[in-house]
Amino acid sequence: MSAEGLERAARVVLPAAIAVVALTAWDLVVRLNQIPPYILPGPMLVAETFWSDWGTLWPAWVVTLRFTLMALAVAVIGGVGLALLFAQSKWIEFSFFPYAVILQVTPLIAIAPLILIYVENTHVALLICAWIVAFFPILSNTTLGLNSADHNLVNLFQLYGASRWQVLRYLRIPSAMPYFLGGLRIAGGLSLIGSVVAEFVAGTAGEGSGLAYRILEAGYRLKVPRLFAALAMISATGILIFISFSALSHLVLRRWHESAVKREN
């Protein structure tokens, strides 16, 4: 096997081996100490719970995923929109950027109850919560990207009498692309966290409840295996989001950006 092939295989095999070891250890700890399932269920029991509780878990997952994606979409629109606005004038950026920072550094868990009080529709309130956490990396990365166009290229555009719109369209937006995609990857994870945290705070029951509510509920009823199953689903969703956006980023940048091109030396 070539050195490169070996490395590629190792990337998959090594983490998988760690997982097997960890799961086995978990299983042994539970078995040997005879820990009851309402304190710590073994991995097999958690796996079984996926199967038995699928009817509850699946709809909850769909709700959480939908919230996450909606929050992310709003974050992208809001973040990119604000970044484009900031790019129009330094003065606008100076005026508003500090407030974006304030919004970002204030812990969501502290503002969420207020939002739930003032916004009547719980769904909208949850969306606002998730948006607050997710939009900042997009805003700050895109702003940075729009401002980091090559100085000489800016001069070149100026020399040819390019309009503001042309500079934005042909120079600033392409320059910002890698930064934006980096922000998107972070924001994807954050919007999941945002929607889970918001649901925890809101604690909405009934039809439209997501995985967070199922976790709370399982905790109250000491259905710890279900709690673990829901937790695993949230993690898996986060990983899925991260992988999807990494792939998207790679696809968009593969022709030209250092982060994605494969160099043949």
Added chain:
Amino acid sequence: MVRLRGVAKRFGNGVLALQGLDLDIAEHEFLSLLGPSGCGKSTALRLVAGLGGISGGTIEWGAAHGARDIGFVFQEPTLMPWATVFDNVYLPLRLQGIGRRDAAGDVAATLAMVGLGGFEKAFPRELSGGMKMRVSIARALVTKPRLLLMDEPFAALDEITRIKLNNDLLELWRKQSWTVVFVTHSVYESAYLSSRIVVMAPRPGRVVAEHHVDVPYPRDEEYRTSTVYNEQCRVVSRSLAVAMQEQPA
């Protein structure tokens, strides 16, 4: 073609880069700006291109000029990494509102002219340093400018590539009827290419000497090894040495 009189440039940080710069750029000449590092050659070239305001003096154009009339080649290739060779060269025409279809012929012809026919679809990262520089030159030429401003375009290249591009540039300049202003700190390069050499001194930048290189074109490798060329280099070297010892004005 362009007349600079008493031009001064002071940067925001207080650096006085140019003062009392007098320079005439004549139609169809190949003019080299020669001087030690930091003497304001790039600054002068950018002012001619209209990039950045002047702090004093005047810059007059003989005839009205538009955005298409100036071609600028930077010291680095300065290509857009996300765009293909075609799109990089097409840029000046695109900014003029010319459609892709209508521009295709001119872009292809210009690329062929710099010896890059067939590389339209390549991305800058797939090209060698010399090829990137050619793309940059093609981009400057695609609008068929009357005045070509070049800022040490070949400084980062190896000797062999530089000599080749020198010859290509001379040939293009002779065929088309351009005016070229070429910034360099190489005595040898300027003596090979130019019809006129202007020597600048630093702190603040100004013109201290001028040479007419009265050697007919075409110039080729034979000229490069001739005693005439050696003599030109010697004279220019001497005035550059004087310029470097020049006390601040």
